[in-house]
Amino acid sequence: MAKQNSFSLKFDTDWQYAPAPESTDHVEIKDRYDLFIGGKFVKPSSNKYFKTINPATEEPIAEIAEANEKDVDSAVKAARKAFPKWSSLAAKERGKYIYRIARLIQERAREFSVIESIDGGKPIRESRDIDIPLAAAHFFYYAGWADKLEYAFPNRKVEPLGVAGQIIPWNFPLLMAAWKIAPALACGNCVVLKPAETTSLTALKLAELIQDAGLPEGVVNIVTGAGKTGAAIVNHKDVDKIAFTGSTEVGKMIQKAVAGTGKKTTLELGGKAANIIFEDAPIDQAVEGIINGIFFNQGHVCCAGSRLFIQESIKEEVEQKLKARLETLIVGDPLDKNTDVGAINSKEQLDSIEKYLKIGKAEGLESFQANVTVPKKGYFCKPTLFFNVAQSSRLAQEEIFGPILAIQSFRTVDEVIEKANNTPYGLSAGVWSDKGSKAFNLSSQLKAGVIWANTFNKFDPTSPFGGYKESGHGREGGMHGLEAYLKIS
Numbered sequence: 001m002a003k004q005n006s007f008s009l010k011f012d013t014d015w016q017y018a019p020a021p022e023s024t025d026h027v028e029i030k031d032r033y034d035l036f037i038g039g040k041f042v043k044p045s046s047n048k049y050f051k052t053i054n055p056a057t058e059e060p061i062a063e064i065a066e067a068n069e070k071d072v073d074s075a076v077k078a079a080r081k082a083f084p085k086w087s088s089l090a091a092k093e094r095g096k097y098i099y100r101i102a103r104l105i106q107e108r109a110r111e112f113s114v115i116e117s118i119d120g121g122k123p124i125r126e127s128r129d130i131d132i133p134l135a136a137a138h139f140f141y142y143a144g145w146a147d148k149l150e151y152a153f154p155n156r157k158v159e160p161l162g163v164a165g166q167i168i169p170w171n172f173p174l175l176m177a178a179w180k181i182a183p184a185l186a187c188g189n190c191v192v193l194k195p196a197e198t199t200s201l202t203a204l205k206l207a208e209l210i211q212d213a214g215l216p217e218g219v220v221n222i223v224t225g226a227g228k229t230g231a232a233i234v235n236h237k238d239v240d241k242i243a244f245t246g247s248t249e250v251g252k253m254i255q256k257a258v259a260g261t262g263k264k265t266t267l268e269l270g271g272k273a274a275n276i277i278f279e280d281a282p283i284d285q286a287v288e289g290i291i292n293g294i295f296f297n298q299g300h301v302c303c304a305g306s307r308l309f310i311q312e313s314i315k316e317e318v319e320q321k322l323k324a325r326l327e328t329l330i331v332g333d334p335l336d337k338n339t340d341v342g343a344i345n346s347k348e349q350l351d352s353i354e355k356y357l358k359i360g361k362a363e364g365l366e367s368f369q370a371n372v373t374v375p376k377k378g379y380f381c382k383p384t385l386f387f388n389v390a391q392s393s394r395l396a397q398e399e400i401f402g403p404i405l406a407i408q409s410f411r412t413v414d415e416v417i418e419k420a421n422n423t424p425y426g427l428s429a430g431v432w433s434d435k436g437s438k439a440f441n442l443s444s445q446l447k448a449g450v451i452w453a454n455t456f457n458k459f460d461p462t463s464p465f466g467g468y469k470e471s472g473h474g475r476e477g478g479m480h481g482l483e484a485y486l487k488i489s
Contacts, residue, residue, distance in 0.1 A: 021336050022113075022117075024114055026111055029201065033064050035075070035221075035223050037221050045068060045071055046068050048068075053346070054118055055344060055346060058377055058378055058379070061119060062201065064224045067229045068232070072236060076221075077238075078221050080238055086190055098139050098143035098146060103136075105136040112135075112174060119200075120170060121345050123334050124337055125339070135178035136178075139178055142482075153482075153486075158187075158487070159486065159487040162190070163192065163239050164240065164243060166192065167244045168193065169246045169302075170346075171302070172297070174206065183484070183485050190220070192221045195224060198346050235257060243474075266466075266484045267474060268471075271427030271428055271467065272424075273430065274416075274429045274446070274448075275307065275432075276429070276430065277432040280435055282454070286454075294306055294405045295329065298343070300401055300402070303465075309410050309420065319407065322405075327370055343378050344380065349401065353381050357384065363394075365395070368385045381403055384403060391422060396408065413442070417445050417446065426447045426449065427466075427467035433453075448471075450463075459477075
């Protein structure tokens with residue numbers, strides 16, 4: 001048979017799905033949210049509030065309190081006051097509290113998933129099926145570790161650090177809160193958490209849940225605000241540990257700020273992951289993995305497979321199948337269960353993504369965008385492919401954090417390893433091949449903290465996650481995630 005027919009794949013895109021909006025009747029969002037300090041919601045000392053915006057409609061959702069240094073100090077003092085009693089509580093009792101939080105998240109999963117999609121713009125299918133179940137799973141997992149620390153670190157003395165300052169990003173708000181809070185509590189620490197200013201609602205809803213769980217006052221404190229609030233946590237002299245997930249630029253600032261202070265740090269920063277597909281790979285499975293790797297959560301993923309390396313012998317076939325698959329993606333209302341790609345998180349992030357679209361055009365790169373209709377209102381971006389991207393291209397070197405895939409080709413294993421490692425980042429990578437030996441070979445040579453084989457963007461609370469180089473240091477998740485919150489001797 002003529003080979004060209006094997007990759008002239010076209011999907012029928014004439015059909016239209018009927019709208020399938022998720023119900024919001026069960027969701028309760030207040031008009032205004034205060035700070036959560038010492039087990040109570042308290043007004044910010046400055047009496048300042050800012051609006052959180054629905055990125056799909058550009059309409060305000062609620063007003064969020066803006067914490068200043070005085071408020072952060074109050075939160076740290078509340079955490080310090082609660083620490084002696086919490087850390088000395090029988091470990092199995094701590095585990096019960098954490099387990100109760102996990103069960104309450106499960107019980108209110110529908111409400112959490114809708115709020116996550118309204119506030120952040122991600123498709124309801126992702127919030128419902130990934131973010132919220134994984135958040136609960138992390139609390140369940142670390143509830144089990146609370147009374148087993150001596151097994152995690154045999155023949156060693158373990159003690160909690162004290163007060164942990166935790167700063168989380170806007171791409172996975174509740175899940176990142178779970179990643180931070182659950183291991184800290186299991187180890188006997190108290191917490192001051194700052195969610196991202198554009199996506200604070202699920203963290204504040206979690207504060208309500210923590211009240212319902214009966215967690216002792218001051219064990220978890222949640223202060224909202226922007227960069228100044230985060231800086232106040234980082235610079236506070238009575239904080240023992242900083243855990244940060246966000247940009248490499250801010251991570252470097254934090255590292256400088258805590259140098260010489262004795263504070264422990266965990267930094268999970270940016271990424272520019274290589275997704276490598278070999279000629280012996282299961283092509284159709286790989287295409288689905290590539291789509292998931294870059295367009296999941298609109299590309300707002302630090303470990304997104306934003307650089308695709310295709311072996312030359314299958315380059316044309318894979319590119320044609322990617323184009324065809326892009327045409328089937330539905331971009332639109334995050335609350336519609338048909339939606340594949342939701343809204344970009346904010347106007348600022350959309351402007352940044354559009355800047356890179358212009359850069360690709362200025363560099364003379366061939367591009368392809370899905371022929372989809374996007375809503376006229378809201379922050380939306382069509383999924384985009386760029387072909388024959390050079391190693392020196394800014395699209396191949398800089399983290400875009402959006403639905404843009406930079407495609408390159410390679411001939412040999414040595415070549416693709418060199419290209420994949422030629423980046424300041426080292427967070428994740430993916431390998432697609434039918435040969436297990438090839439996958440193991442690459443996993444030992446790729447300089448990345450997490451490497452997936454014949455899949456992508458798979459997370460589990462039992463598995464550690466973190467990066468190398470400018471992607472940060474330390475690990476979250478798994479038994480490794482406990483070490484970051486303990487003094488071990």
